[in-house]
Amino acid sequence: MSDLSRRNLLINALPAAAVGAGILSGVSAFAQDAAAPAPAQNSQVIKMLAEAQKDGLFTLPKLPYAYDALEPHIDAQTMELHHSKHQQAYVTNANKAIESLAKLRDEAEVDPARLSALSRDVSFNTGGHLLHTIFFGIMGNVPDATIDLEVKTDIGAQYGGLEKFQNHFNKVASGVKGSGWAIAAYEPLTGKILITESGDQDLRLIPASIPLLLIDVWEHAYYLKHQNKRADYIKAWWNVVNWAEVNALYKHVKSMYAPK
Numbered sequence: 001m002s003d004l005s006r007r008n009l010l011i012n013a014l015p016a017a018a019v020g021a022g023i024l025s026g027v028s029a030f031a032q033d034a035a036a037p038a039p040a041q042n043s044q045v046i047k048m049l050a051e052a053q054k055d056g057l058f059t060l061p062k063l064p065y066a067y068d069a070l071e072p073h074i075d076a077q078t079m080e081l082h083h084s085k086h087q088q089a090y091v092t093n094a095n096k097a098i099e100s101l102a103k104l105r106d107e108a109e110v111d112p113a114r115l116s117a118l119s120r121d122v123s124f125n126t127g128g129h130l131l132h133t134i135f136f137g138i139m140g141n142v143p144d145a146t147i148d149l150e151v152k153t154d155i156g157a158q159y160g161g162l163e164k165f166q167n168h169f170n171k172v173a174s175g176v177k178g179s180g181w182a183i184a185a186y187e188p189l190t191g192k193i194l195i196t197e198s199g200d201q202d203l204r205l206i207p208a209s210i211p212l213l214l215i216d217v218w219e220h221a222y223y224l225k226h227q228n229k230r231a232d233y234i235k236a237w238w239n240v241v242n243w244a245e246v247n248a249l250y251k252h253v254k255s256m257y258a259p260k
Helices: 003-013 015-031 044-051 076-105 112-137 150-159 162-175 230-240 243-257
Strands: 180-187 192-199 210-216
Touching: 044 112, 044 243, 076 112, 112 210, 112 243, 150 162, 150 192, 150 243, 162 180, 162 192, 162 210, 162 230, 180 243, 210 243
Parallel strands: none
Antiparallel strands: 180 192, 180 210
């Protein structure tokens, strides 16, 4: 199936899934553009987003660091299982659901219940693939957490300081009921970075917004090390946020919406 027909199928199946596919497609094209700004060309998260689809199929991008690179804050076993098992399952199941939808649409009579279930599968798995790709991509061995960056400056201006932003984000992450994500996303109409949450991993985001900074608070992301202590995991996670990567993604998405 071609990239175009796959995206059309996603759009027809479920708008939230189309958001994920659209971001993957847009960043893939941008990252492969020789004229793209240096921060995008050198960004690990943007490269991972470019590798997250190939030849009309979703694919699992390689991590730009070893599974033990985030120790002691996130343990190697969790990283390996999270990436090679959990995200790989989302990739596999997203591709299967999309193929099943294509076959279902060719049938003379479409079962509404089956269509609804497959649409849910597409949304859940493409959402999981996109969110995990960004999540893994914005982490790493942080060279200098104190460096001045455009995204930090803009966050500080909007929230009254980086610490206030982090406190707000932590409260959202701690308050997610069950499994889900805390997400800081760029909203292009106002140019603001807004904090929200997503139950499970359906992309129930602010319309047109793109995730920049996000944390997975499903128990599989932290239970081996932190057991049920989500607050400890959230605190440890800030130590492996690579702000240079968040900044590169921020500058990229702003450029996507800048007047031409």
